[in-house]
Amino acid sequence: xxxALGHYKILNLxxxxxxxxxxxxxxxxxxxxxxxxxxxxxxxxxxxxxERFLRDAAATAALSHPNLAALYEIGEDQGHLFFVSEFxxxxxxxxxxxxxxxxxxxxxxxxxxxxDALAEGHAAGMIYRDLxxxxxxxxxxxxxxxxxxxxxxxxxxxxxxxxVSGSLATAPGAPLGAVPYMSPEQVSGQPxxxxxxxxxxxxxxxxxxxxxxPFSAQTTGAVAAEILQAxxxxxxAVNRTLPPELDAVVLKMLxxxxxxxxxxxxxxxxxxxxxxxxxHASRTPSKPxxxxxxxxxxxxxxxAATRRPHRSVALWVxxxxxxxxxxxxxxxxGFETGWLPPLIRARQHSVWxxxxxxGSSLDSVS
Numbered sequence: 584x585x586x587a588l589g590h591y592k593i594l595n596l597x598x599x600x601x602x603x604x605x606x607x608x609x610x611x612x613x614x615x616x617x618x619x620x621x622x623x624x625x626x627x628x629x630x631x632x633x634e635r636f637l638r639d640a641a642a643t644a645a646l647s648h649p650n651l652a653a654l655y656e657i658g659e660d661q662g663h664l665f666f667v668s669e670f671x672x673x674x675x676x677x678x679x680x681x682x683x684x685x686x687x688x689x690x691x692x693x694x695x696x697x698x699d700a701l702a703e704g705h706a707a708g709m710i711y712r713d714l715x716x717x718x719x720x721x722x723x724x725x726x727x728x729x730x731x732x733x734x735x736x737x738x739x740x741x742x743x744x745x746x747v748s749g750s751l752a753t754a755p756g757a758p759l760g761a762v763p764y765m766s767p768e769q770v771s772g773q774p775x776x777x778x779x780x781x782x783x784x785x786x787x788x789x790x791x792x793x794x795x796x797p798f799s800a801q802t803t804g805a806v807a808a809e810i811l812q813a814x815x816x817x818x819x820a821v822n823r824t825l826p827p828e829l830d831a832v833v834l835k836m837l838x839x840x841x842x843x844x845x846x847x848x849x850x851x852x853x854x855x856x857x858x859x860x861x862x863h864a865s866r867t868p869s870k871p872x873x874x875x876x877x878x879x880x881x882x883x884x885x886x887a888a889t890r891r892p893h894r895s896v897a898l899w900v901x902x903x904x905x906x907x908x909x910x911x912x913x914x915x916x917g918f919e920t921g922w923l924p925p926l927i928r929a930r931q932h933s934v935w936x937x938x939x940x941x942g943s944s945l946d947s948v949s
Contacts, residue, residue, distance in 0.1 A: 584621070588660045591619055591667060602626070602737045607670065610655075615670075617655065622664040626737070633664070636737060640666050643733035646707060650700035652720070652728045671728045676787070677716035684794035684822055687829075689725075691859040694788040696727040698852035701784065704732045705777040705848055711735055712775060714783035715764040716790065762803045763796050763810075767839050770807045778841040781848055785836025789815070792829065793822035797837065811839070828858050 584604070586593055592609040594616075599605070603623040610617050626632045637657065644654040644666075653669040676693065679685070685693075697719065704711060713735035720728045731738065766782035768775055789797045797816055798809035815837040817830040832854050838844045845851050 585661055585663075588619070588621070588663055588665055589658050591617065593619065600738060602734065608667070610667070618652075618668045618670045620666050620668065622666070627664045639733050639737070642707070642709060643731070646704060646709075646732060648700055648703040650696045650727055650729060651703060651732050652730045668731075669728075671720040671722055671730070673720045673722035673728075675717050676719035676721055676727065676791075679721050680716055680791055680794065682794055685791045687792065687825055688859065688862060690788065690791035691855050691862070692725070693719075693721070693727045693791060694784065695852050695855045695859070697729060697784055697787065698848045698855065700727075700729045700732070701777070701780050701848035702852060705780070709733045710775060710777055711780045711783075712769075713738060713761060713764075714780055714787060715761055716787055719787075760803075763798060763806050765807070765810060766841075767811050768841060770810050776841070777848065778844045778846070781836050781845050781851060782838075782841075784848070784851065785815075785833055788836070789818055789833055792818045792825055792833070795821070826858065826862055828861065832858065 584593065584596075584606075588608075590611045592611055594607045594609055597605040597607055597618070601623070602620055603626070604621045606619045606621065608617050608619040609615075622636065626636050640654065640657050644657065647653065652671050655667045655669065657664075657666045659665070697714070701711060701714070709732065711729070711732055714729070718730050720730060722728065762770075764783045764786045766775065766779040767773075768779060786797065798806050798813060800806045800809055815834060818833050819825045819827050819830050832851070836844060836851065
């Protein structure tokens, strides 16, 4: 393999799949790290396969959504056909789950993001066909990215699904791989539509909630038989800490007959958001009235504010009473010593004796 293809510098080999070799590369023009897939020779050398692959890749490149890994460019250089995609750091969803139940809020968040991604692809007339945790990357910010939308038929998972479809005669002990995430119509070899992706998303969502698959037999044939015949358990029956509202949504996604499932992934996303909002509201405690000093100090402030009016009233009462006493003492002293004016003395004397002043005296003053 050359050191560079086009304006992409190849950094290291990440893995090899049915489509071809996957490399981490550097876009020297945009200055970013990308994922480069060098298409396998058997696809490139067959004119029909090459044409079909380029058509599917072009459809994938037309998609744009935060929860879909973007396909940037399809190119050819030095005899190699390649396509360049967004490099998504993080872990696969299968690694995140790792046989453990996720926090219901995280599971609902990832499920909603994946439903949004499916809705975007479905609106463009595309079906994913291979939705499973291994095809989802969760980046460090908690964003779930669905990989290679529209290219599932070219992947190893797509090939496995094709081999299983229409036949339950699989060898005992064969690796499960993509089979546990297949829909009944895929297992029975029937035509698939967007409701097939909704069933697979229901499997992924179920697995995130109790930490295990709803159909968990040990061989591909037994799992396929369960998918066709066994009713899916309710998530809350496996993990009793889950909100029961989830059961109706998940079981509707996992209905055997596509007619009984959600018609659109957007409807799934809406219901998951509604449950997440209710879960958040039920677990959010009511907040006490606070100030910048905090709840405890706010209580002291309210108590002090309640006491202050009583203290103010008592203070004014004492001031007024003291002033009245002082005034009375001054008047009494003035009356006895004779320094008060005659009119005031006469009026004051009559008041002290309980008599009313004469009208002539009041008229003369006024």
